[in-house]
Amino acid sequence: DQQVKQNSPSLSVQEGRISILNCDYTNSMFDYFLWYKKYPAEGPTFLISISSIKDKNEDGRFTVFLNKSAKHLSLHIVPSQPGDSAVYFCAASVIGAGNMLTFGGGTRLMVKP
Amino acid sequence: DTGVSQNPRHKITKRGQNVTFRCDPISEHNRLYWYRQTLGQGPEFLTYFQNEAQLEKSRLLSDRFSAERPKGSFSTLEIQRTEQGDSAMYLCASSLGQIPDTQYFGPGTRLTVL
Numbered sequence: 001d002q003q004v005k006q007n008s009p010s011l012s013v014q015e016g017r018i019s020i021l022n023c024d025y026t027n028s029m030f031d032y033f034l035w036y037k038k039y040p041a042e043g044p045t046f047l048i049s050i051s052s053i054k055d056k057n058e059d060g061r062f063t064v065f066l067n068k069s070a071k072h073l074s075l076h077i078v079p080s081q082p083g084d085s086a087v088y089f090c091a092a093s094v095i096g097a098g099n100m101l102t103f104g105g106g107t108r109l110m111v112k113p
Numbered sequence: 114d115t116g117v118s119q120n121p122r123h124k125i126t127k128r129g130q131n132v133t134f135r136c137d138p139i140s141e142h143n144r145l146y147w148y149r150q151t152l153g154q155g156p157e158f159l160t161y162f163q164n165e166a167q168l169e170k171s172r173l174l175s176d177r178f179s180a181e182r183p184k185g186s187f188s189t190l191e192i193q194r195t196e197q198g199d200s201a202m203y204l205c206a207s208s209l210g211q212i213p214d215t216q217y218f219g220p221g222t223r224l225t226v227l
Contacts, residue, residue, distance in 0.1 A: 004155075032213040043117070043204055043218035044156065051213050089155050098169050099214040100146070101206075103155030 003027045004092050006104035013111050019077040021107050023090035026071065030092035034101070035064060035075045038087045047088075048075070051095070080111045115139075117219035119205050125225045126195055133191045134222045138207030145188050146216060147180055148204040149173065156204055162188060163210065195226045 004025045013019045021035075031052040036044035050057040050064045050073070057064050063076045077084055087108050091101040118137045126132050138145050143164050148156035159178070160170045164185035174180075177195075182188040192199055202223050206216035 006155075034215065036218070041220070043119075043206075043220045046215055046217060049213070049215060091155075093214075095213050098161060099144070099208065099210075099216070100158045100161060100169060101148075101156070101216060102158070105153070105155050 136205030142207035
């Protein structure tokens with residue numbers, strides 16, 4: 001059973017516009033969520049996180065929104081830049097229970113100049 | 114802070130051989146995690162250590178897999194009698210073990226079993 005899902009395998013956006021990446025989860029025990037960016041032949045790089053006590057967290061061009069009732073989170077990138085082109089993974093964990101991450105399948109973002 | 118390092122970066126082996134990977138976490142990080150990623154999928158948790166103690170193992174970790182972190186610093190992951198299905202990227206991550214906690218990943222070791 002896939003507890004974390006990213007239903008869009010790819011997304012193409014024009015440079016300067018907003019990129020919105022979505023993620024759904026099924027396990028209501030999850031209370032900490034993270035987004036990672038991955039370039040080919042590299043490990044995932046941490047981008048931004050949010051705990052379940054918040055519904056929004058911002059860091060520069062990156063904002064993560066959490067809708068607990070819908071078990072849905074999204075990552076907004078504004079403005080999108082060509083260097084943002086990568087695969088983005090959302091991940092979820094249960095705080096205090098080892099913090100093992102459960103990942104979605106990833107969304108490939110392509111930002112066109 | 115040199116980040117998480119993993120060696121080797123690539124390993125090609127024949128079916129039935131044993132392989133060992135090494136992970137050096139960020140210094141002062143007391144938690145160390147191993148994940149496996151296959152093509153087109155997200156990383157899957159394998160096991161983790163709090164200092165030298167192995168606290169959790171996934172059911173994905175068959176008895177051919179063993180991991181150690183003898184002195185609470187670097188860790189090794191050994192796969193015995195490799196199978197073609199073991200071909201994957203093996204990722205190591207480390208963290209401070211805070212609440213909440215953020216894991217930082219190494220570049221991974223890509224294993225190809227022929």
